[in-house]
Amino acid sequence: LTPTKINDKILSQVLNHIRVSEHLRYIELEIFGSEHWEISFGQKDPKQSLQVEELSIENENLAVLSWQAGLPCPDPRMMKNLGQMVAKALYSHKTQRQQEQLLLMEERSIIARELHDSLAQVLSFLQIQLTLLKHNLKKEDEESKEKSIAIIGEFEQALSDGYSQLRELLATFRLTVQEANLQVALEQVIESLRSQTKMQMTVECSLPSQSLNPQELVHVLQIVREATLNAIKHSKGTLIEVKAHINAEGEYEILVQDNGVGIPTLDEPEGHYGLNIMTERSRQLNAQLTISKGEQGGTIVKITLPHTFF
Known part of the structure; x- marks a missing residue:
């Protein structure tokens, strides 16, 4: 019994x-x-x-x-x-x-909140663009037609980004539902991105396996995924390293670093929200997010978790 x-x-x-x-x-x-x-x-x-x-x-x-x-x-x-x-x-x-x-109710709440937070900005942008498109279609001059074509292009790009975010969220949810172990979850996030690049990617984790609860794990994995995708798309490097360890101050620290050209600016192009979403996720974790160029080149994305986590 x-x-x-x-x-x-x-x-x-x-x-x-x-x-x-x-x-x-x-x-x-x-x-x-x-x-x-x-x-x-x-x-x-x-x-x-x-x-x-x-x-x-x-x-x-x-x-x-x-x-x-x-x-x-x-x-x-x-x-x-x-x-x-x-x-x-x-x-x-x-x-x-x-x-x-x-736990099931908490998991559903996390999923609902994540879907809303990640897609709400995209949907809001699409709504604004649709209003502008309707306004331009009422005009018949050549300049308005060119603006309409440009708006349609932005519309298509935003839709594509929205679908990508949704796929990434679903992949992350599957990871957190199946495995709460931080090392395994980080490895699976990176493994899911290997088909998108020829860059070498490695994972090192010396933090306790159950360091984060499910909601915290979702935020961390999404930040790591977004940082890794940015490195794949923009770094022009050959190596991406993901490290989770205790730093010299005794804090939990998670790094995503590459050996590429380094991030030129923290200002995002219109219609892109990756850096803003990473910042917001860090705020939800009550963690410090820093994005900087490495001493040897490349970009370093660092999440420093507060002592309250452990």
Whole structure:
């Protein structure tokens, strides 16, 4: 009962074993909230009274254990202990189910918030561009037509960026749902990007595997993914290194660095929001984000997590 996830088959095996070993005529377990399990063995004698043991923990009624004794009569201490063990197993099972439900709700909340935060800016931009396009289409001069064509181009680019963000988010969600281990999650993020470049990419992680909760892990992985994609697209380098370690000040630090030409400016082109989103994610983590040129060239994106994380 203790190490195994409880279900009706396990409880049935336990009760039937007790019925046989204690020579019971009948035994029944009614579980509140799971009455459909219908766990009972033996033949109930209507002329014989049932002995009843109410199973509860911390004033929470969990089940009722009932039985009819045979010959020889069962040891009362055995039935008392059985009731206590079944109560503990049911309580543990119920607590585990509640915890799983809370985690599921939290995960759904994270997904909903991420989808909104990442795509809201793109959709807002598209709405503005659509309004401008409608305004220009009402005019018939050549300049308005050129502006309309330019707006359509920006529209297409924003749609493409939106789809890319959505695919990246879904990939990240799959990682965090399947694996909360930081080392493995970082490796899988990088592995998912290898097909987009010929650059060598490495991952080193010396932080504890469970350093971050699911929401924090989503933010960190998305920052790492965005920084890596920027390096792939713009660095013109040959190497990208992802490192997660404890720095000289004893802080958790995550680095994405390349050996390319180095970032020329932190100002983003119109319609691009990657750096702004990375900054916002760092703010959600209460972490410090710095983006700079390396001493040997290239770009370094550094996330420094506060001591409150550990």
